[in-house]
Amino acid sequence: MSAAFVLSALVQFLLGLVVAWLLGPAEFGAYALAVAAGILLQTLCFEWLRLAATRFFHAGAAGLRRRLVLAFLASMALALLLAGLALPLLPGGRPGLAALGVGLALGAGFLDLVAAMLRARFREADYARVLLVRNALGITLVPLAAGLGGTAEAAASALLASLLVAAIAAWRLEAVRFQPEEAVEPAPPLPSLFAMAGYSGPVVVTNLLYLALFFGLRSWAALTGGLALAGQVSLALDFVLKLFTTFGSALDLWLFQRAVQSSRESGSEAGQAQLGRNQEMVLSLLLAMALGLLLVIDALEVLLVRPDFRGLFGHAVMLLTPGIFLYALIQYAVHPYAQLAERTGTLPVTALAVVVLAAMGGGVLALWPTGMSGAGIAGIGLVLAGSMAAGLLFLAARSPGYQAPSPRFLGRLTVALLAMVLPVALLRQWSGGLPGAFAAMALGAAGFGMAAWLVDLAGLRQVRLPRRAVS
Secondary structure, three states, X not given: OOHXXXXXXXXXXXXXXXXXXXXXXXXXXXXXXXXXXXXXXXXXXXXXXXXXXXXXXXXXXXXXXXXXXXXXXXXXXXXHHHHHHHHHHOOOOOHHHHHHHHHXXXXXXXXXXXXXXXXXXXXXXXXXXXXXXXXXXHHHHHHHHHHHHOOHHHHHHHHHHHHHHHHHHHHHHHHHHXXXXXXXXXXXXXXXHHHHHHHHHHHHHHHHHHHHHHHHHHHHHHHHHHHHHHHHHHHHHHHHHHHHHHHHHHHHHHHHHHHHXXXXXXXXXXXXHHHHHHHHHHHHHHHHHHHHHHHHHHXXXXXXXXXXXXXXXXXXXXXXXXXXXXXXXXXXXHHHHHHHOOOOOHHHHHHHHHHHHHHHHHHHHOOOOOOOOOHHHHHHHHHHHHXXXXXXXXXXXXXXXXXXXXXXXXXXXXXXXXXXXHHHHHHHHHXXXXXXXXXXXXXXXXXXXXXXXXXXXXXXXXXXOOOOXXX
8 A cells, every 4th residue: 555545545545534424324325335236346356357367466477467367357247246146125216326336346356456456566645546536526516416416326426436436447557567578587487367366265255244243233223224224334334444444554554564674684573573672553543543533533523524424423433433543453454463473364353253243243243133333333333332242362372373462551641641631631621622633633642642751651762764766
């Protein structure tokens, strides 16, 4: 992931808030379900191709390029078959929106594959151009369609158009730039489709299981409270998820490469030691972000969402944040241990355990007629946090070289968090509204940063930011 990817993630984050503001809870609920279903189908059928292209594609790999394109066509046929079987079973009577969800899966799958081929050949400038086209069209067309059309179908159609145009642009760039004679050394043998699927399989299954869990959350809201409640829950879930995954992914990009370098230069023990320091950094920053969000979300929701989202949105954000925080720890603090040791088989097992526990907890909640508002959302938040906590402990116990944070680090983290929380809580008591919330955020960030530096939290004083090579 480059800076272009992080910027793209931020654009998508803002786009969701804008679309929700324009559509309202019910139509946004339908839109969010269609997009989430499309992402689920894309992950099932096409994500393995993106990962395989990232790992195996290189300059001069004309045979592999043809193989990837043929594999995409076969995966597209599978996706259409699965969609054809599933569409007649869907409730709601909006087949056009369901078909758009399938189109989003196909368009995003092809775009991601071609973009991965560009990145695998270190065409970062071309990759950035593709993201620019996608985001410029998305941030323009989707709000325009949502505002003028006022329906989930209109917004989804505009999103699909932006994906297709970006995919065509990416394909033209890849085709123009592709030169089979670029290879400067003997090319490795072409991997078979089975080898590519085997390499990608554990990561795909892991992502698919977590996506299925979050899709189940949205679907349960729709079934128990209608599309309006699904919109409320989806917006809160998307907000917290994108906030933590965007920030966590940016950290992972930087920190994991340090562990890989340490392992390559000084051995596996040095790599694991670096992972321990990385974990401290990830835990410190994500926990500070989670606590800060809980302290100010009641004021920020006035700025973030339209009036008919307010109240329940802030309530849902507060209840979902602990579970999403633990999910982010699994992804960015513990997953790297398995990745560095190349033992990714534990990742889908952990995800399956989380999904099973969450399903069991959901089954227990279904025995009480609380619905998905008030106590019902509180129950869902508790089930999500409990299942993620169990998954975190399970994966940590089975990750090679994993070491839990030391008491000394936890003491320093407590000091830094208190330096953030206490002034924020006091200021929120004295000054309400948006000005008070922004002042509290600035004061809290300053307090946490100063305390973290003073106690040398997670080796902060020794951290050196990556520098670009100067030619």
